[in-house]
Amino acid sequence: MNGWLAGKRARIEGDAPAITAAIEAAGAVLVADGEGDCDIWVHIAPHSEIKRAHEIGYSEWRANLDAGLDRRFLGAQKFAAECRKRGRGGAVLFVGAPEQALGADHAAAAGALGNLTKTLGVEWARDGIRVNSILTRTSEETLGHLAAYLVSDYAAYVTGAVMGVDLDD
Structure with a gap:
C-alpha cells in the first residue's frame, strides 16, 4: 500500500487514528484547514450520545x-x-456509524448521508470528484486501509458507494 497516495494532499476532519495513519502511510501529506488546496477530504463524524427516540x-x-x-x-x-x-x-470520503448504531437522530442523518453520497457521486463524477462513504463502528487498521484505497487513484471508478464495515473491535 505504500505510495498509493504519493503527491496527494489530504485534509482529515474528525478523529480516526487508523484512517490518518493509513493515509499517511500511503504517502499523502496531511494539511490542516486553511493550509492550502488538498486532493482528498475525509470527514469523520463524531459519535453522539445514544438516546431513545x-x-x-x-x-x-x-x-x-x-x-x-x-x-x-x-x-x-x-x-x-x-x-x-x-x-x-x-476524493471525498465520509466515515461514520451505521444507521442503526446510535439512535433515531443519527439514523436519520446516516440514512440521508447514504442518499447524498450516491447523488453527489453521480453529479460530481463529470468533474472528476469522487464521493464515497464508510459506515462502521470499528476503528481497526482494516478501516484505515479501506479509507486509503477509496481516496486513491486505484479506486478511480468507485463513486457513490456506501460501504458497511463490521469488524470486532
Missing part, C-alpha cells in the same frame, strides 16, 4: 442532523468548489 429534544435532533449531514454536505460542497477552481478532481 422519545428522549430526543428538538435542539438535540437538529444538532445531530447538523453534525451528521449538514456540515458534511457544506464541507464537501466547499471542497468540490476548490477542486473545480483549480481544474482537478478529488
